[in-house]
Amino acid sequence: MITRSPLAPAAFPALPAIAGVTLRVARARYKEWDRCDLTYVELAPGTTVAGVFTRNVCCSSEVELGREQVKGGAGRALIVNAGNSNAFTGYRGREAVEQIMGQVAEHLGCAPQEVFVSSTGVIGVPLPKDKARAGVAAALTAAPCSWEAAAETIGTTDTFAKGAAASAIVGDRTVHVAGIVKGSGMIAPDMATMLGYIFTDAAVAPALLQEMLSRATGGSFNSITVDSDTSTSDTVLLFATGQAGNPALASWDDAGADALYAAIRQVALDLAHQVVRDGEGASKFIEVRVTGAVSDESAKRVALAIANSPLVKTAIAGEDANWGRVVMAVGKAGEPADRDRLAIRFGDVWVAKDGLPVDGYDETPVAAHLKGRDVRIGADLRLGEGCATVWTCDLTHGYISINADYRS
Amino acid sequence: MITRSPLAPAAFPALPAIAGVTLRVARARYKEWDRCDLTYVELAPGTTVAGVFTRNVCCSSEVELGREQVKGGAGRALIVNAGNSNAFTGYRGREAVEQIMGQVAEHLGCAPQEVFVSSTGVIGVPLPKDKARAGVAAALTAAPCSWEAAAETIGTTDTFAKGAAASAIVGDRTVHVAGIVKGSGMIAPDMATMLGYIFTDAAVAPALLQEMLSRATGGSFNSITVDSDTSTSDTVLLFATGQAGNPALASWDDAGADALYAAIRQVALDLAHQVVRDGEGASKFIEVRVTGAVSDESAKRVALAIANSPLVKTAIAGEDANWGRVVMAVGKAGEPADRDRLAIRFGDVWVAKDGLPVDGYDETPVAAHLKGRDVRIGADLRLGEGCATVWTCDLTHGYISINADYRS
Structure with a gap:
């Protein structure tokens, strides 16, 4: 049994609902366990996306595909599989990811390229297509769940669920930023993978959103280390649903862009620190x-x-x-x-x-x-x-x- | 108490005497212990020298001086202090090294630049000049000792004494190579320092000797790692006394140069492996x-x-x-x-x-x-x-x- 890290916060924080973001979880049973291990995030039409990915050259199919998908700038859904990283599984692993993308896209009536997939867990075992198909089907129709439930479901060997939030004034609107992350607990014979997802209801053009994420990552997720080892699957995605109704931000000169960036950076830093606080065996x-x-x-x-x-x-x-x-x-x-x-x-x-x-x-x-x-x-x-x-x-x-x- | 590494060899190997090399040890009592902690190696006139040193930019005075001294190509003596690394001690540490060089040079009637000094142990404490002076005085007049005694005396937290030997045919002479090394045990709050000394009775010009050492080091001492940390004092010196009577080697084309290099490389590799076998906590x-x-x-x-x-x-x-x-x-x-x-x-x-x-x-x-x-x-x-x-x-x-x- 895993004991909660002595460096963990007292409780999961209160995160605001983000308009245009619906969370659901289900049991795909990727491992012999009785817990939710598949997370499905539905995003409103018009959601823009940005991403940063591991620099490990032996990256997973999910990362290879994700890097291409963010160039499209649009995201309608996110699926996170826990218990199997699908890394180093060749074409069979890639087929499993493409199956998931197709299944969700069909359900939502969107392009497969707008469905982002991450996986974390054991390496070298292709993600089982049958379990993925059944798990996704269950998740698509599940009741919406809380941030904490989603944060728990993306985790593998984490000793606590990790979330953070902030807000900013953009034009005459208050926009919200909320995020979850998993990583740095490692008990199964896998590398710790860090997967982070940040959501905002602000409207932001994809190019600016990518700049905000890349800049925020440098001083947060890319400024932490537990053991110098780099996962093949590390991924951070930032989604902007545009539901807050602000005039879409497209440039750093637009009013509120700096404020939104500060909120994103604060969430990224908070999440990154929580990953370190859950570092394997950490006492300081x-x-x-x-x-x-x-x-x-x-x-x-x-x-x-x-x-x-x-x-x-x-x-x-x-x-x-x-x-x-x-x-x-x-x-x-x-x-x-x-x-x-x-x-x-x-x-x-x-x-x-x-x-x-x-x-x-x-x-x-x-x-x-x-x-x-x-x-x-x-x-x-x-x-x-x-x-x-x-x-x-x-x-x-x-x-x-x-x-x-x-x-x- | 330190238990002998499970990866240690059964016993210290039999090393041949190297003509022109005389080993002596003494008690400088750099720490509160009752053991020899100062090693003095006297080298015959005409001995040539080569060296490789840590790339750590925060190196000790011993390393700074040693780098300059090897350019002279001549070595008459080596002093190794155990228990105090004299690193990060500024001008006071440098004065202690210069005192030792002067004291030994006066005894031998040689230039101070021909006296090489290494120190290993606690950091940030200047080597005490009074202890060094008394220890050197005792060592200069001590009875010659064995390779094993010298190998034990240069050690700090090593769990076993490390030595290796090889021989080669150069011209019509058999030349001998013998070496000792310390490193990779670490119990005091210091970095493990690796200090290695290899001696041969072959006659070799300094420039070729340096090429042989640099080449041998690449595949041996520079191809081992225990914890990726690099000491501020790492040093390997190679001395050639020329007492074997072979025509001095000055080029790789000279008969026997390849054979001598192979023997030096074999000794360097054997010593490097022993350092790994004494890695802190090593079981494999x-x-x-x-x-x-x-x-x-x-x-x-x-x-x-x-x-x-x-x-x-x-x-x-x-x-x-x-x-x-x-x-x-x-x-x-x-x-x-x-x-x-x-x-x-x-x-x-x-x-x-x-x-x-x-x-x-x-x-x-x-x-x-x-x-x-x-x-x-x-x-x-x-x-x-x-x-x-x-x-x-x-x-x-x-x-x-x-x-x-x-x-x-």
Whole structure:
């Protein structure tokens, strides 16, 4: 049995209904379990879509198809299969996805290309077409369900359901943004897949919607890491139903575009943090902030080197103010850095500056900070203006138990 | 107490004496311990030297100085301090190294630049000059010791002493190569530092010696990984005393150069494998072989992506034939790969080909292979002729215990 992550929020948040978005779930029984494992989201005609996908070159058929589909800019439905990732299954896996697209399209009277499909779970086993057909049929006619039910149904080894919401003023309308995500719990012999779906009732042209999602993803879903491993199926989709009645946004200069973007970014960041808080075995949520790099890109690479370092992650698990490991990680990133200018911080306390331990360093406040659930690490390279923040979790016995002690 | 790695060899090997190499050890008491922690190697006049050093930009003073010293091509002595890495200690650390160089140079009547120094242990604490001075004084006059005693003395958290030897025919002489290495045990709150020293009685010009070491290192010390973290102090030095009496080798075309290189490479590979076999918490020695890449460089990057993947390493720890995680790691390497051509092997059994599980795949021989101490993973990308082999160990609870459960 999976115990709820100690870093989980107290409860699933209250998410607003999004006009034009109807959620339904059903049992496809992709695994030997008695739970809903197929999610169907119906979207009003006129819904626009944007997407970002894994950069893993061994991606699933769902990802290959999704990348092409978003170019059309229109989305009428989303199907998410849980329990079978359908990755590395060749033409048979692709046929299963195309079957689902056709079945839903027929029901809605739309083009198959407007039906988006994601799958998460075991790899190397083609998604069974018969179970998919029956599951989709059940979902198409199921009663609408809550955000929490949908968030639970897309999950696999997650220890808690993840959702977030925000709102913005666009023109004279209040528009809403709500999203759900799954990822980072991993008990079956699969990689953790992150699947995220964000919905808004605002009206937004597809090109601008894609820019908003790509920009929001850079500082959220693409700034988190649990174990440096990248799923073959990672997908984030953003749907805009246009039901709020605002004049459709088509440019960053349109009134309200910035406000909507801020709301989308807030939801994306909240969801991304929840993924880290459900990282396998996580006992600490870690923010890594790098400043003074030669560029933002360089800062992000240094921050990820710190966040992915097993030695840094185990030190935090051990509540050990081991700044030497942070120095090591900065140095191995392959980015410009000067050992004799570097400064390292835990919480708000600088422990090393100018390549030396700080004179009269008092470990007491640092030790207190490291005992908390939320830990902050800072590295100031003092070379330029570049900065970046990434988030990760610590590396504990729990990670090993989840990923090594299980036999497939 | 540290228990000997289950992957350790039965005993320290018999290493030949190398004419012109005299080993001595002493107690500098860099830590509160009662063991030898300072190694002094005296080298005959005329000894040539080559070196390779960490690429970590936050390197120690020892590494900065060593890089300059090898350009001189001559080495008369080596001092290795264990218990204090002297890294991230600014000008104070550099002064300590220069003091050691001066002290030994005065004793031998050589230039300080011919005295090489390495240090390994705690970071951020300047090497204490008084302890270093007394320790060096004791070592200079100590009785010569064995290879095993020297190998033990350079070690810090190693669970066994590591040595290797080989020989070659150069002209009408038999020349000998012997080496020792430390690394990959890590219990103190330090990064594991790898320090390796190889000695030969052959006569070799410095430029050729450097080429031999650089080439040998690529396929040995630079093809191993335990946790992807890179020490600030990693150093490998190769000394050639010229006492064997062969005509000095100055070019790859000289008779015997290839044979000597083969012996050096064999010793480097043996020592590198022993470092992996002492990896923190290691219970399996893993060979990752990538073939069919677009180039050897690309193959090595893919192999390292597999070898550094926490999900692959935990799967092997769990004796789980989880080829999906290998596919994931190939895909995340950022190198050319085609999911639908990829083949994955455990031991000698291909479990997936052409992007699909092999028909009629029988897991029995694979499961038997994974139960052994030595595990082999193969990935054939079927795109070109590039190939590479790297070595790593599995990721176990032992790694977490060593690196997280300890408090500094």
